[in-house]
Amino acid sequence: MEFDLLVVGGGVNGAGIARDAAGRGLSVLLVEQNDLASATSSASTKLVHGGLRYLEYYEFKLVREALEERETLLAMAPHIIWPLRFVLPHAHATRPAWLVRLGLFLYDHLGGRKRLPGSRGLSLKGAPEGAALKPEYGKAFAYSDCWVDDARLVTLNAMDARERGAVVETRTKLVSARREGSSWAARLKPVDGPARQVRARVIVNAAGPWVSEVLTDALDVTTGSGTRLIKGSHIIVPRLFEGEHAYMLQNPDRRIVFAIPYEDRFTLVGTTDVAWYAPPGPAKISAEEVDYLCESINRYFARSLTPSDVVWSYAGVRPLFDDHADSASAVTRDYVLEVDAPEGAAPVLSVFGGKITTYRHLADQAMNRLSAFFPQAGRSWTRGAVLPGGDLPDLDREALARALRAEFPFLPAEMAKRFARSYGTRARRILADAKTLADLGEAFGAGLHAAEVDYLIAEEWARTAEDILYRRSKLGLHLSPDGAARLDGYVRARLSPPDCLANSENWLDQRRTTV
Structure with a gap:
């Protein structure tokens, strides 16, 4: 069987691209070697956000795009995405108040904010937001972003892709593919069945941490771009504070840790940024990471947190685009789309980097990059198109x-x-x-x-x-x-x-x- 597009990877970018392509009238096959969102896309901090801290690295384009998408995604999936107010206690040892105010001013105005309330200063003395914090934190700033059920976001995109004609196969691995003229001959192996061959005019490599592995091992394609694998880990602890707000905590190493209400009874704390040198695959939080996250909480909260308080943890490997930054925290969260299309040969588009907030825009840009190969395809359509169940x-x-x-x-x-x-x-x-x-x-x-x-x-x-x-x-x-x-x-x-x-x-x- 022949498809216009074979999408490899059932994370948020692969599901988003499959949905976009199917909505443009293309025939699409999406394959995922495990479950949908079983790797990076279910191991996020579960935020749709512009990335306030990225302003420090002058990532104005990324922050603007993400803030614009924040509004778009909130309207697309209001059942799994909703506004969340963040409290940022002011800590003199990290960033001066004037710098935080400037960052929040830019954050309020870069992305054309419409639905969410703007930032403001906040006195913690006697305020509900200060009740759980140590008394030395008397001042704070408040700003808005959004919460997202990350794994459900992936599933809903896959569902919408299927309802628009795409074929979605989980537990199915791309073993190899070779160019045969203007199309790919791809060998697929389901975990519970024999291998089979399909043909596709274009392959989209959205394999996340495996993107380079798919290129070199499965497709035999050489590229100048690469990923930098970073492990991010989170802990879940019994609820640390009352209220529906969250906290953004500044650490002495200038990293940020979030404390977010989670599943009513719990608080989510994360994330870490640790270089990952092993092959892509399942990741677990280390004892050092648990200690780091507990120390971050103990720096601000009156209640002391220990590793024994952790009721669950999760970790994921983020495939960031390798911009050769010195530290893991400084690596760009922007994405790069690379097309390999030798004259007369079948193309492959590979996705390097990216973040959940910008997945829809990434998918739109990916399909625009491939439009020359599909002149019959429809135009951009996903902005404003709700996901299944989102018509609230x-x-x-x-x-x-x-x-x-x-x-x-x-x-x-x-x-x-x-x-x-x-x-x-x-x-x-x-x-x-x-x-x-x-x-x-x-x-x-x-x-x-x-x-x-x-x-x-x-x-x-x-x-x-x-x-x-x-x-x-x-x-x-x-x-x-x-x-x-x-x-x-x-x-x-x-x-x-x-x-x-x-x-x-x-x-x-x-x-x-x-x-």
């Missing part, structure tokens, strides 16, 4: 949660809230014609029922309990070990071999420390 009136998730409870009176308030913020208007497809909670099937705990699991398997490529608990949702932090084990058994039974790909190893113990 007035971008109001709370109103949707209330509507769901009115339509399904048996639905507990917390479950309606979670459905609204995870599935948006698509929640009704899960609830369907249910009249009682029992109609949703087996209850695994934490509001997870068989009807939701069935939906995730049928519509969102979930194949393991881990897919469901840690990427399609974050219910792994809430579910008891018994509930997780029953879910694992249900998924295994629901997907008859060889489709059931649940890990034989004890992934539950690996991914979560406690409930």
Whole structure:
């Protein structure tokens, strides 16, 4: 079978490009060697933001583009993206107040801010934002960015791509590809089946940390560009403070650490920037990183945090474009699109770098770069086109949660809230014609029922309990070990071999420390 585009990589950039291309009328095949968003794209700090600290490195173009995209993405997916207010305590040992004010002024005005409130000074004395902090922090600044469920953002892009005609295959690896005239002959190997060959006019290499490996090993293409792999790690701890705001903490080494409300009962703390010299693959937080993040919290918060407080952690390898910066923190977060197209031969477009906030713009630029090879393709279309479930009136998730409870009176308030913020208007497809909670099937705990699991398997490529608990949702932090084990058994039974790909190893113990 021949496609216009073979997209390699099921992270946010690959899913975004597949969606954009399918919407332009091209035939698209997206392959991902593991689960969607199983690597870098689910290991972020979960922010749609301009990157305030990038102003220090004079990355004005990147910050402007990201701030513009922040507004665009908020309108595209208001169920999984929402405004978040950040408190930046002023620390004399790091950046002077005038420099912070200047940065925030630029941040307010660079990107054409429309929906989010602007920055302002804040006295912490007696204010709710200062209650959890040490008394020596009396002044702060407040500004706005957005929260995003990163793994769901990837899945929704893949869903939209499929609904526009793309074929999406997870657990399928590109083994090799060779140029045969004006097209590629690509060999694909599903994890649960024999290898097969497909043809494509263009390959898009959006393999993230594996982008250079795909070029050299699978495609036999030499390029002058490369990636610099940086590990970023996060910890999840019991909730450190009340309120829906977050904190941006300046450390003496001039790095930034965020403390963000997470899943109601927890606080997310991160991230680190550590050079990664091993081959691309799964990453784990080190003891040194845990200590660093705890020390960052203890520098500001009255409550002391120790490694024993960590209930979960995650780490990912970020494939930044190698600009030869001296330190990991200074490496650009901008992206580079490189096209290799010898005369008369099939092209390959490779994505180096990038960040979640700019994925839609990156996809648009990638397709514009490929337009010469597809004169029949439609024009740019994704700005303003909502993602599945994102058609919320007035971008109001709370109103949707209330509507769901009115339509399904048996639905507990917390479950309606979670459905609204995870599935948006698509929640009704899960609830369907249910009249009682029992109609949703087996209850695994934490509001997870068989009807939701069935939906995730049928519509969102979930194949393991881990897919469901840690990427399609974050219910792994809430579910008891018994509930997780029953879910694992249900998924295994629901997907008859060889489709059931649940890990034989004890992934539950690996991914979560406690409930």
